[in-house]
Amino acid sequence: MIDLQNISYSYPGSRTAALRGVSFQLAPGEKIALMGANGSGKTTLVRCINRLLKPSGTGSVDGYALDREEDLWEIRRRVGMVFQNPDNQIVATTVVREIAFGLENLGLGQAVMKERVESALEKFHLQSLRETSPHLLSGGERQRLACASVWVMDPRYLILDEPTSLLDPQGREEIMVFIDQARHESNAGVLIVTQYPEEALDADRLLIMHAGRLIMDDLPAHVFSHERKLKSMGLGLPVEVELDRLLGSTM
Template identity: 40%
Template sequence: MRESFIEFRNVSFRYGEEQPWVLKDVSFVIYPDEWVAIIGHNGSGKSTIAKLINGLLFPQEGEIFVDGVHVNQDSIWDVRKNVGMVFQNPDNQFVGTTVRDDVAFGLENRGIPRQEMIDRINTSLTAVAMNDYFLHEPHRLSGGQKQRVAIASILAISPKVVILDEATAMLDPKGKLEIMRTITEVQDKLDLALVTITHDLNEITLADRVIVMNEGQVWLEATPREVFTKKEELRRIGLDTPFISKLADELISIGLVFNNHPLSHEELLEELWTYHSKM
């Protein structure tokens, strides 16, 4: 049986004894090298999951394991060696005066030898296509560039899983596209698990698996293509489907027949070409 990397066992969490439960009896697993998108409307509990994985919060009920280690007060520093997090606002993560200094910060805290540190800085910035910006001041970068530097800073410490918590929420469409392309390339190149937390269904199409949260519970676990077959149910829980999916539905309603329901522009063009070739 395949061994899990992250495991939630009947986890419940609330932010105070008088507060409602944010998570209620949540169980799931995430495997090594897997890209899992966790989606849900605001308040569904998805960002709380990210903080629980990294030991920023601890559940009142249930257990969480990361790489076989039980996440608790005694183990959080061991857990955080394997878990890297990128948040919504990259400015909150910058501590260096240059891009190079910022990526070096986490390595210095871990006592990494100088030559290895230089190699890791070069490798991580190259992985996110920011190797030409070593001496740039982070606050002068575009939103997408800032987020790529934040990702590089996490990659430099060689985590086994990277969590992106609404990492594209503050970006314009071009910036979102840049980051999603970067995420895809990093996932292809590096041996790590990837967890993306989002409410934007446009960002889940490339994931291996999707966990849909609703009112603090796991509402659905499925592939992206399977998720998009439940359009009406998704709308009822506050999630809207991407434009491409809606366009494909309209085309199907007027008589076009597709082999697979397209999830991207490329897939839609391929389906239209195939349909046209059969005419």
């Protein structure tokens, strides 16, 4: 379980805290969506989970403490992170090398590595692009590659920071399908940061951040029932929720 208690963080030179006393838990197999306006602290929070940033407060991943340097490797092995811009995490010269890159540090045998890489290529529909340079791929293909490179490591938790924000509707749908397939097949816990309320509808919980604080943590249906509060923070409702309310008000 990922367990965060009273997590706070301030960037050097800033007078305003980016995170203020955030607490929540993410269990294996659970899917949590995280929403909030720009600057609310979403990206800061997810970067604290795998210790790209070092917060104050108490946090752990499967019992490994965020504030213990000797636990850092185990935390990052368990927590796979996909960034908003896939170019920020792609390092290899071909698709197949990018997927294999992380596995090389796990000490796996060649046969096991090859099996995992081929499985990832198939699952994320990248077989025909295996020898292609990542920088020649479309935005959707690069994001699929980023997801494949994380999935192949078999993390216990998937943390995705707005993975669909740069994609067209078809690309967004493809990524969400892949995420849900990976979750169900490996029982991974999923935390997805999103600006699209539709992507939060099937989450087990929806978290809302505002000004560095976690102000809502509930079932998506309950959160979306607070229309006025959400819109005051610049957040919208899923289209189907808006339609249901519109139709309900005219009948």
